[in-house]
Amino acid sequence: MSFDVALILQSLPQILEGVGLTVQLHLISLAAGTLLAVGLALLRISPNPALSWPALVYIYVFRGTPMLVQVAIVYYGLAQFEMVRNSPLWPTLREPFWCAIIAFTLNVTAYTAEILRGGIQGVDRGLLEAGKSLGLSAWHRFTRITIPIAMRLSIPAYGNEMISLLKGTALASMITMYDVTGVARTIVSRTFAPYEIFISAALVYLALTWVIQQGVKFAERYFNRHLRK
Amino acid sequence: MAASEADPIILAEKVTKSFGSFRALAGVDLVVRRGQKIVVCGPSGSGKSTLIRCINRLEEHDGGRIVVGGIELTAAVKDIDAVRSEVGMVFQQFNLFPHLTVIENLMLAPRLVRKMSKPEARELAMHYLERVHIPEQAAKYPIQLSGGQQQRVAIARSLCMKPKIMLFDEPTSALDPEMIKEVLDVMGELAAEGMTMIVVTHEMGFARRVADLVVFMDKGEIVEMAPPSVFFANPTNERTKVFLSQILTH
Ligand SMILES: Nc1ncnc2c1ncn2[C@@H]1O[C@H](COP(=O)(O)OP(=O)(O)OP(=O)(O)O)[C@@H](O)[C@H]1O
Ligand SMILES: [Mg+2]
Numbered sequence: 001m002s003f004d005v006a007l008i009l010q011s012l013p014q015i016l017e018g019v020g021l022t023v024q025l026h027l028i029s030l031a032a033g034t035l036l037a038v039g040l041a042l043l044r045i046s047p048n049p050a051l052s053w054p055a056l057v058y059i060y061v062f063r064g065t066p067m068l069v070q071v072a073i074v075y076y077g078l079a080q081f082e083m084v085r086n087s088p089l090w091p092t093l094r095e096p097f098w099c100a101i102i103a104f105t106l107n108v109t110a111y112t113a114e115i116l117r118g119g120i121q122g123v124d125r126g127l128l129e130a131g132k133s134l135g136l137s138a139w140h141r142f143t144r145i146t147i148p149i150a151m152r153l154s155i156p157a158y159g160n161e162m163i164s165l166l167k168g169t170a171l172a173s174m175i176t177m178y179d180v181t182g183v184a185r186t187i188v189s190r191t192f193a194p195y196e197i198f199i200s201a202a203l204v205y206l207a208l209t210w211v212i213q214q215g216v217k218f219a220e221r222y223f224n225r226h227l228r229k
Numbered sequence: 230m231a232a233s234e235a236d237p238i239i240l241a242e243k244v245t246k247s248f249g250s251f252r253a254l255a256g257v258d259l260v261v262r263r264g265q266k267i268v269v270c271g272p273s274g275s276g277k278s279t280l281i282r283c284i285n286r287l288e289e290h291d292g293g294r295i296v297v298g299g300i301e302l303t304a305a306v307k308d309i310d311a312v313r314s315e316v317g318m319v320f321q322q323f324n325l326f327p328h329l330t331v332i333e334n335l336m337l338a339p340r341l342v343r344k345m346s347k348p349e350a351r352e353l354a355m356h357y358l359e360r361v362h363i364p365e366q367a368a369k370y371p372i373q374l375s376g377g378q379q380q381r382v383a384i385a386r387s388l389c390m391k392p393k394i395m396l397f398d399e400p401t402s403a404l405d406p407e408m409i410k411e412v413l414d415v416m417g418e419l420a421a422e423g424m425t426m427i428v429v430t431h432e433m434g435f436a437r438r439v440a441d442l443v444v445f446m447d448k449g450e451i452v453e454m455a456p457p458s459v460f461f462a463n464p465t466n467e468r469t470k471v472f473l474s475q476i477l478t479h
Binding site: 124126127129130131132133134135136137140144145148149152223225226227 | 285287310311313314315316317318320322324325326327328329330337338341342370371372383386387390396
């Protein structure tokens with residue numbers, strides 16, 4: 001096997017053009033999914049089964065099916081519903097970009113909700129009792145004690161989720177989008193040099209992952225500042 | 230809060246509490262008057278923690294009555310947080326908020342519950358840190374302090390709410406021996422200032438010096454209750470005698 005290093009380098013600038021879209025898909029679905037995950041995690045830990053069960057089913061469904069399948073269902077499936085087609089949102093929902101965002105967001109929500117649940121349940125009960133004994137309201141106990149501590153506990157797993165979502169965004173290429181992988185695929189179909197082009201794409205993903213890792217490292221250092229003796 | 234000096238600030242009548250089928254409190258009667266110091270002792274599992282945790286409703290009793298500062302604790306008490314803010318509690322495990330500095334630990338509840346301004350809360354916090362003799366630790370995180378210092382911070386944190394009653398659940402049990410005294414000294418000073426206190430502890434020296442009444446619990450009941458002079462010299466109950474002989478000899 002021999003690689004054409006020059007071709008790898010040559011194709012890089014073109015592949016970099018896909019970075020903008022990859023990053024957009026990543027950040028938008030990450031932000032939306034994380035917000036929704038907070039709500040879902042709260043439902044999930046509710047003692048009321050009418051709240052926790054739907055959350056459990058949701059998480060089961062989205063963790064238990066491939067994201068590829070989810071993207072396909074959203075992309076091909078939404079149009080099947082007349083209600084969707086007639087809604088004022090249809091021009092948007094028809095866009096592959098928003099289909100991808102919806103599918104990724106639903107997926108991130110499920111995984112992140114589980115991560116946050118672990119963090120929330122990892123908070124020492126004694127601290128919450130101390131909060132109660134000081135007269136802090138349930139809201140203040142949650143926002144001032146549970147959340148900051150749960151966030152610290154959740155960071156490592158959340159970092160993994162960010163990286164795995166980054167790689168997951170490659171699925172957008174399947175529904176006609178020119179993200180990093182999408183661009184790579186079109187170059188491959190022109191050059192018939194899959195090794196070089198996909199290596200070039202891999203390098204781009206590695207660089208993006210490195211950025212995420214640095215961010216996670218920084219966040220960990222920040223949230224662990226009180227643990228340094 | 231209750232009007233007259235003679236009114237009990239805490240009243241417990243026939244209080245029961247079960248965990249599943251296990252009876253942790255089997256009908257406890259206790260009257261605490263303003264300024265009184267009660268030391269509670271008894272074997273492990275006798276219900277000491279459960280009793281004081283019922284007084285600020287960290288546990289809900291399931292029978293009898295508990296009245297704190299004139300307010301009966303029931304499921305219908307709308308503002309349990311308001312009752313709790315008048316009752317300080319110090320835990321065996323300190324339970325300082327690990328993500329906040331010492332001074333932030335102290336300022337949190339005054340800011341959020343008492344709606345104090347930051348400078349006001351800071352001043353209050355420094356005042357109580359001085360009272361527990363560690364103003365110089367204000368900017369540190371709890372993990373950077375010794376156990377004895379952490380427990381004194383926990384006491385100061387409770388005091389910042391200006392509670393009418395302080396509950397202590399084995400405050401020195403998690404401490405190395407050389408740190409027990411510094412915490413007991415702070416508690417002794419608090420007692421001398423007239424604080425109403427219920428202290429679960431096996432520090433019998435503290436009980437002799439500070440307590441108005443020593444309560445002995447066994448199997449979810451108060452078996453014996455007497456001033457320390459009587460309690461230690463002439464315990465009437467067999468179980469008390471056995472317990473005292475064990476605890477005083479080791
Ligand atoms: N949340 C709970 N669930 C089930 N059982 C409990 C719970 N809390 C306490 N108990 C039980 O109730 C009994 C009394 O507990 P409690 O903590 O009041 O005892 P204690 O006198 O404080 O003992 P110790 O000296 O060990 O602290 C124990 O047998 C304990 O196992
Ligand atoms: Mg106990």
